Amino acid sequence: EAGVAQSPRYKIIEKRQSVAFWCNPISGHATLYWYQQILGQGPKLLIQFQNNGVVDDSQLPKDRFSAERLKGVDSTLKIQPAKLEDSAVYLCASSLDGITGGYTFGSGTRLTVV
């Protein structure tokens, strides 16, 4: 089966600019996750969707980050305006039902804010 697709692979922006990331999960996977991984740390969950509804966005900085999952398939994560501390790898993952089994991760988008 095809994996989790993410784009772009790399992005460099100046602080206060906006940026958007895209994720296409594995076909049929109901649960989609966005994780932020700062260099030297483990991934931290930003937001979790079950189909097109939000299950957990408790660690999403809502003043600058937003995410949506239209029609329960693709998802976009947006940052506006970006700060230097947003420099990280943004990982998208999907899971069949979000309850049992494991996750499949995409290759991630490396964001550098200068």
Add this chain to the structure above:
Amino acid sequence: KQEVTQIPAALSVPEGENLVLNCSFTDSAIYNLQWFRQDPGKGLTSLLLIQSSQREQTSGRLNASLDKSSGRSTLYIAASQPGDSATYLCAVRPGSGGYNKLIFGAGTRLAVHP
């Protein structure tokens, strides 16, 4: 609050050695535990998933054990090879299931030299 710690943070070994990576978690009420591998600039690849009712899982040269009561898991790599060089991440899914997110450790960076 669940916290996951991985020791050591980095490890360098000669090819052929057997090695053990350690993961500890503060709350024993977990649903499952998963070990991932992350290559530089890449996403996460799932290695082994252990359900809370299981004691261990094996895949090829990898063996992961789980002692839920003591809050520990180990990943054993037999006959290490240079291709095993990567960061290994441990993650737990808290609670009795449901849509709980994975909580990651910071990882162990492994270098296997010829």
